Amino acid sequence: MNKSLLPLQSNCGREKNVIGKEALVKLLRWHFGHSDFRGKQLEAIEAVLSGRDCFCLMPTGGGKSMCYQVPALTKPGIVLVVSPLIALMENQVSTLKEKRIPAEFLSSTQTVLVKNKIYEDIESGKPAVRLLYVTPELIATSGFMSKMTKIHARGLLNLIAVDEAHCISSWGHDFRPSYRKLSSLRSHFPNVPVLALTATAVPKVQKDVIESLNLQNPLVLKSSFNRPNIYYEVRYKDLLDDPYADVCKLLKSCGNVCAIIYCLERTMCDDLAIHITSSGISCHIMLG
Numbered sequence: 001m002n003k004s005l006l007p008l009q010s011n012c013g014r015e016k017n018v019i020g021k022e023a024l025v026k027l028l029r030w031h032f033g034h035s036d037f038r039g040k041q042l043e044a045i046e047a048v049l050s051g052r053d054c055f056c057l058m059p060t061g062g063g064k065s066m067c068y069q070v071p072a073l074t075k076p077g078i079v080l081v082v083s084p085l086i087a088l089m090e091n092q093v094s095t096l097k098e099k100r101i102p103a104e105f106l107s108s109t110q111t112v113l114v115k116n117k118i119y120e121d122i123e124s125g126k127p128a129v130r131l132l133y134v135t136p137e138l139i140a141t142s143g144f145m146s147k148m149t150k151i152h153a154r155g156l157l158n159l160i161a162v163d164e165a166h167c168i169s170s171w172g173h174d175f176r177p178s179y180r181k182l183s184s185l186r187s188h189f190p191n192v193p194v195l196a197l198t199a200t201a202v203p204k205v206q207k208d209v210i211e212s213l214n215l216q217n218p219l220v221l222k223s224s225f226n227r228p229n230i231y232y233e234v235r236y237k238d239l240l241d242d243p244y245a246d247v248c249k250l251l252k253s254c255g256n257v258c259a260i261i262y263c264l265e266r267t268m269c270d271d272l273a274i275h276i277t278s279s280g281i282s283c284h285i286m287l288g
């Protein structure tokens with residue numbers, strides 16, 4: 001399975017285990033087909049490969065997963081990825097498998113047989129798997145931690161990535177109590193870099209994430225949330241003679257495009273849809 005992994009032939013830096021930009025770009029192109037790193041990806045990757053903790057704030061769709069998937073391809077051993085949702089893990093693992101990158105996830109949805117096969121591999125001393133996705137609940141179990149401790153003792157735990165890291169903060173909008181258990185990772189595995197990733201950390205949450213995960217002198221990376229292809233305009237409803245007519249005019253001026261309109265209340269959705277339809281624009285209502 002790992003036959004297709006691109007072997008890194010030479011270390012481009014002076015220090016042992018330092019992998020130069022050129023080799024990392026080569027990995028990115030070979031495995032993912034992207035021509036170059038974007039935003040802060042390379043900085044995050046270089047930080048964790050040098051053994052440094054890193055806090056990475058990138059917008060949704062900014063390419064956070066590359067920050068731990070590329071390091072996983074640089075050497076044998078395991079990158080442990082903590083993810084809050086089984087659906088997210090399944091999705092990432094199947095995408096990686098399609099690219100023939102050895103990845104697995106462990107969750108309550110799997111059969112004992114499947115789980116045992118994964119454990120057999122990671123405990124073999126020469127694991128084929130490079131990325132192991134787990135839930136924070138599993139990290140909290142002593143059975144799993146003792147397996148990880150053995151793997152770590154063999155020098156095979158290369159990186160711990162905590163995805164959606166804002167879930168650890170009770171100040172955040174998405175607090176998950178089970179994420180609190182992750183605070184012990186740093187002391188259990190002192191020399192393994194921890195990479196915290198999120199798209200939604202205001203300064204207070206950011207500080208809380210860094211402290212809760214006990215990140216040591218982390219490299220803090222923040223990408224711009226500005227999307228140059230997105231244009232914002234605010235129109236005050238109270239200042240308009242006929243807000244519905246204004247919306248219809250705006251929609252018509254955009255030509256043959258699809259638009260989503262969010263309303264605060266169901267009645268407003270109904271009213272607006274009637275106006276839009278009667279102005280000759282096809283329209284449907286979706287209620288949450």
Ligand SMILES: Nc1ncnc2c1ncn2[C@@H]1O[C@H](COP(=O)(O)OP(=O)(O)OP(=O)(O)O)[C@@H](O)[C@H]1O
Binds near residue numbers: 034058061065199
């Ligand atoms: N360097 C790159 N060049 C081009 N495309 C990239 C690059 N890195 C990532 N992508 C693409 O960007 C998309 C989003 O990446 P990814 O899912 O990692 O984002 P994310 O930040 O984890 O998003 P989310 O916040 O939704 O979890 C994917 O389709 C991925 O293939």
